[in-house]
Amino acid sequence: xxxxxxxxxxxxxxxxxxxxxxxxxxxxxxxxxxxxxxxxxxxxxxxxxxxxxxxxxxxxxxxxxxxxxxxxxxxxxxxxxxxxxxxxxxxxxxxxxxxxxxxxxxxxxxxxxxxxxxxxxxxxxxxxxxxxxxxxxxxxxxxxxxxxxxxxxxxxxxxxxxxxxxxxxxxxxxxxxxxxxxxxxxxxxxxxxxxxxxxxxxxxxxxxxxxxxxxxxxxxxxxxxxxxxxxxxxxxxxxxxxxxxxxxxxxxxxxxxxxxxxxxxxxxxxxxxxxxxxxxxxxxxxxxxxxxxxxxxxxxxxxxxxxxxxxxxxxxxxxxxxxxxxxxxxxxxxxxxxxxxxxxxxxxxxxxxxxxxxxxxxxxxxxxxxxxxxxxxxxxxxxxxxxxxxxxxxxxxxxxxxxxxxxxxxxxxxxxxxxxxxxxxxxxxxxxxxxxxxxxxxxxxxxxxxxxxxxxxxxxxxxxxxxxxx
Amino acid sequence: xxxxxxxxxxxxxxxxxxxxxxxxxxxxxxxxxxxxxxxxxxxxxxxxxxxxxxxxxxxxxxxxxxxxxxxxxxxxxxxxxxxxxxxxxxxxxxxxxxxxxxxxxxxxxxxxxxxxxxxxxxxxxxxxxxxxxxxxxxxxxxxxxxxxxxxxxxxxxxxxxxxxxxxxxxxxxxxxxxxxxxxxxxxxxxxxxxxxxxxxxxxxxxxxxxxxxxxxxxxxxxxxxxxxxxxxxxxxxxxxxxxxxxxxxxxxxxxxxxxxxxxxxxxxxxxxxxxxxxxxxxxxxxxxxxxxxxxxxxxxxxxxxxxxxxxxxxxxxxxxxxxxxxxxxxxxxxxxxxxxxxxxxxxxxxxxxxxxxxxxxxxxxxxxxxxxxxxxxxxxxxxxxxxxxxxxxxxxxxxxxxxxxxxxxxxxxxxxxxxxxxxxxxxxxxxxxxxxxxxxxxxxxxxxxxxxxxxxxxxxxxxxxx
Numbered sequence: 001x002x003x004x005x006x007x008x009x010x011x012x013x014x015x016x017x018x019x020x021x022x023x024x025x026x027x028x029x030x031x032x033x034x035x036x037x038x039x040x041x042x043x044x045x046x047x048x049x050x051x052x053x054x055x056x057x058x059x060x061x062x063x064x065x066x067x068x069x070x071x072x073x074x075x076x077x078x079x080x081x082x083x084x085x086x087x088x089x090x091x092x093x094x095x096x097x098x099x100x101x102x103x104x105x106x107x108x109x110x111x112x113x114x115x116x117x118x119x120x121x122x123x124x125x126x127x128x129x130x131x132x133x134x135x136x137x138x139x140x141x142x143x144x145x146x147x148x149x150x151x152x153x154x155x156x157x158x159x160x161x162x163x164x165x166x167x168x169x170x171x172x173x174x175x176x177x178x179x180x181x182x183x184x185x186x187x188x189x190x191x192x193x194x195x196x197x198x199x200x201x202x203x204x205x206x207x208x209x210x211x212x213x214x215x216x217x218x219x220x221x222x223x224x225x226x227x228x229x230x231x232x233x234x235x236x237x238x239x240x241x242x243x244x245x246x247x248x249x250x251x252x253x254x255x256x257x258x259x260x261x262x263x264x265x266x267x268x269x270x271x272x273x274x275x276x277x278x279x280x281x282x283x284x285x286x287x288x289x290x291x292x293x294x295x296x297x298x299x300x301x302x303x304x305x306x307x308x309x310x311x312x313x314x315x316x317x318x319x320x321x322x323x324x325x326x327x328x329x330x331x332x333x334x335x336x337x338x339x340x341x342x343x344x345x346x347x348x349x350x351x352x353x354x355x356x357x358x359x360x361x362x363x364x365x366x367x368x369x370x371x372x373x374x375x376x377x378x379x380x381x382x383x384x385x386x387x388x389x390x391x392x393x394x395x396x397x398x399x400x401x402x403x404x405x406x407x408x409x410x411x412x413x414x415x416x417x418x419x420x421x422x423x424x425x426x427x428x429x430x431x432x433x434x435x436x437x438x439x440x441x442x443x444x445x446x447x448x449x450x451x452x453x454x455x456x457x458x459x460x461x462x463x464x465x466x467x468x469x470x
Numbered sequence: 471x472x473x474x475x476x477x478x479x480x481x482x483x484x485x486x487x488x489x490x491x492x493x494x495x496x497x498x499x500x501x502x503x504x505x506x507x508x509x510x511x512x513x514x515x516x517x518x519x520x521x522x523x524x525x526x527x528x529x530x531x532x533x534x535x536x537x538x539x540x541x542x543x544x545x546x547x548x549x550x551x552x553x554x555x556x557x558x559x560x561x562x563x564x565x566x567x568x569x570x571x572x573x574x575x576x577x578x579x580x581x582x583x584x585x586x587x588x589x590x591x592x593x594x595x596x597x598x599x600x601x602x603x604x605x606x607x608x609x610x611x612x613x614x615x616x617x618x619x620x621x622x623x624x625x626x627x628x629x630x631x632x633x634x635x636x637x638x639x640x641x642x643x644x645x646x647x648x649x650x651x652x653x654x655x656x657x658x659x660x661x662x663x664x665x666x667x668x669x670x671x672x673x674x675x676x677x678x679x680x681x682x683x684x685x686x687x688x689x690x691x692x693x694x695x696x697x698x699x700x701x702x703x704x705x706x707x708x709x710x711x712x713x714x715x716x717x718x719x720x721x722x723x724x725x726x727x728x729x730x731x732x733x734x735x736x737x738x739x740x741x742x743x744x745x746x747x748x749x750x751x752x753x754x755x756x757x758x759x760x761x762x763x764x765x766x767x768x769x770x771x772x773x774x775x776x777x778x779x780x781x782x783x784x785x786x787x788x789x790x791x792x793x794x795x796x797x798x799x800x801x802x803x804x805x806x807x808x809x810x811x812x813x814x815x816x817x818x819x820x821x822x823x824x825x826x827x828x829x830x831x832x833x834x835x836x837x838x839x840x841x842x843x844x845x846x847x848x849x850x851x852x853x854x855x856x857x858x859x860x861x862x863x864x865x866x867x868x869x870x871x872x873x874x875x876x877x878x879x880x881x882x883x884x885x886x887x888x889x890x891x892x893x894x895x896x897x898x899x900x901x902x903x904x905x906x907x908x909x910x911x912x913x914x915x916x917x918x919x920x921x922x923x924x925x926x927x928x929x930x931x932x933x934x935x936x
Contacts, residue, residue: 009561011557039509042507050867098597135567384542
């Protein structure tokens with residue numbers, strides 16, 4: 001069944017800007033995120049975050065209702081700031097707007113100033129507004145804007161610190177830890193923007209219940225102005241790095257996400273160049289282990305077709321990584337409309353001789369149509385891919401956000417050499433489970449032969465299904 | 471009087487203890503801005519009432535977030551279509567906000583109709599489509615005229631009210647105004663009924679339906695679990711409505727009584743006593759002697775074996791305490807079922823309760839039970855810390871607050887995995903409660919390693935149970 005679909009979104013593969021803001025803020029120490037909007041915004045976003053991370057998630061709401069919509073949200077926002085300050089005493093409150101308060105035109109910065117004026121005698125937390133209208137772009141840009149707002153308000157020039165700022169993009173806590181471990185191995189002092197590794201994978205104790213007690217501190221964010229450079233792991237979250245470069249001359253490097261062999265090499269090289277560091281033996285060894293894992297696995301995953309969806313840098317990273325393994329990325333889809341993503345995939349396609357269908361700004365309906373056209377032996381993406389995988393009778397390797405139907409989403413790691421090893425094992429074992437019998441022999445039937453049979457190296461076709469402007 | 475826990479001045483009266491002075495908390499007020507409320511919005515309220523209609527498209531007219539965070543979250547099972555599980559949105563963009571989203575909505579409805587040929591298309595208004603003033607009623611009418619498919623406006627702007635109960639009513643109004651009464655059944659019987667307010671979460675309806683069918687009643691429609699729009703269209707010909715979720719659906723039943731003269735009775739299929747009472751009441755309503763006799767047989771057969779099958783669980787659960795913090799109906803409807811397991815409900819509360827709900831809670835709980843309204847996450851954590859029940863019954867948002875405190879937890883909301891309704895459901899219910907309350911993992915918690923190494927006898931102790 002194929003019908004033209006230009007307007008409708010069916011099964012979204014993106015979320016809204018405030019969700020991206022939350023994903024960034026959950027890695028900031030003692031910070032209360034406050035969504036200026038209806039209750040549903042904070043509650044439903046918390047719901048998604050909670051069932052993915054399996055942690056309590058605190059997000060306050062200004063609880064707008066009909067009356068406050070008519071008269072503006074000043075009263076509710078002032079009241080919310082007062083209540084949070086008095087009862088939670090956070091180091092920082094970050095106020096993110098919603099489509100509702102953007103549309104009625106609330107001046108959040110003005111209201112915050114008014115609140116500060118009215119409380120001159122009191123010790124207040126740092127309060128920062130960020131504009132995140134839900135009807136513009138997606139959660140990826142919401143994340144980017146939030147990190148930028150943090151450094152814009154806080155970064156202060158003092159003495160050089162010899163550190164490297166790392167903007168992570170939306171990573172699993174385990175991947176955030178992979179990055180930190182790699183930097184530690186490289187003897188690189190760093191400031192992680194933002195560090196979700198502890199807050200979103202917290203031990204079972206009562207102390208981890210209320211505010212986020214771990215993560216990047218305000219002092220660290222202030223200090224970002226004095227670093228040697230900023231590396232944005234995600235190319236789509238580099239606005240803060242660009243800002244720091246322009247204002248304070250902190251050198252900026254944008255991407256790629258250290259996903260796979262070559263991308264991780266690139267991060268290691270960037271870090272070592274920026275920090276004037278030697279590559280230690282232990283890192284060489286890990287790199288060799290990843291290569292060893294890739295070689296061990298190659299005969300199982302070679303020329304398997306793979307469809308990938310999720311956040312743009314994630315998808316392009318997995319595209320490169322699976323191509324490094326000799327797999328054939330056949331469909332690559334991100335919900336975000338991004339030229340950089342398309343350029344990335346073009347480059348990878350040229351280098352690796354692959355020819356995937358590319359969807360930038362597509363939903364999972366579009367992706368499913370593309371899979372029907374291009375074929376796939378395995379689907380990689382979040383839990384929302386389950387029904388597509390089931391219909392196509394292919395396995396789903398769950399990565400990304402949200403994953404609510406399996407345990408351990410917070411522990412999935414793919415980044416760096418060590419995370420890469422986990423990924424190679426996982427994808428290959430998924431294929432083994434699905435396509436091989438209990439003794440490890442391939443189950444050969446006509447269908448599978450047919451899929452493996454075709455091979456295309458005719459250069460990159462301009463067959464983009466990037467969503468048209470409407 | 472001592473406040474139940476430390477909180478904001480204005481929140482103190484939202485909590486009380488039955489038997490000590492006031493026994494109904496202050497309720498149905500806007501949540502305090504700046505707290506981490508467990509409430510959702512009016513849109514969410516409407517959506518959960520309608521979403522179980524399986525052959526329909528549920529289209530959210532708004533920016534992507536409203537749809538992206540709420541699709542396929544109902545946990546309602548379907549025996550037929552799965553169209554209701556699709557996440558559909560008009561994905562409003564900035565220029566739609568400026569110039570209006572009506573054209574985009576119209577085109578989207580047509581596309582979805584062409585792709586899926588659904589039983590109906592429900593169009594939900596969100597905060598922003600309300601603020602920019604899109605006339606979704608007019609668009610739906612135009613699309614319906616063109617497609618001849620039911621295109622139903624649901625006027626559910628999220629900010630309309632602090633209480634999502636209003637959303638339940640709006641969802642009900644969409645059915646009353648645009649669906650119910652639009653089709654005549656091919657044949658009718660003297661025993662036609664609708665099951666109202668049963669959403670088939672985890673398959674609950676399937677625990678009830680066979681019992682009713684065996685009694686000899688004819689189910690025209692379930693509103694709205696595992697239903698088709700077409701079946702609900704014929705609901706006006708029922709002789710009786712039975713109402714399971716009285717929080718969300720008394721409204722629909724009352725209105726149907728007024729408009730079509732269909733009487734309704736409140737039923738409850740959670741727990742043995744309530745299941746048998748409900749079955750008897752339905753049989754008594756029809757007054758048919760054969761049906762009454764058949765019903766007694768069904769009850770006899772249903773109860774047979776339940777005691778044996780639950781004995782082991784009840785042995786472990788006897789005397790344990792439960793706290794309920796739920797959407798509404800369950801705050802009173804589950805109390806007796808827990809007592810049948812030998813457990814004591816020591817706290818009950820709801821997120822969106824109105825006075826009527828708290829009256830019913832007060833009726834069924836023992837003296838000394840804490841009753842709370844709209845507790846935010848900090849308050850909930852404090853209540854759990856202070857009173858340490860052996861089990862919390864709530865939804866996904868509360869789950870990890872409870873578990874971080876090493877308090878066993880059962881989901882009784884959208885994420886529930888087993889059906890609890892009816893006789894068989896009671897056995898599953900006992901099993902699931904036992905699996906949480908009796909798990910040894912909770913005995914390992916709350917000990918730091920240094921403490922353990924000093925007093926190794928602490929391992930496996932039952933400090934938490936006290």
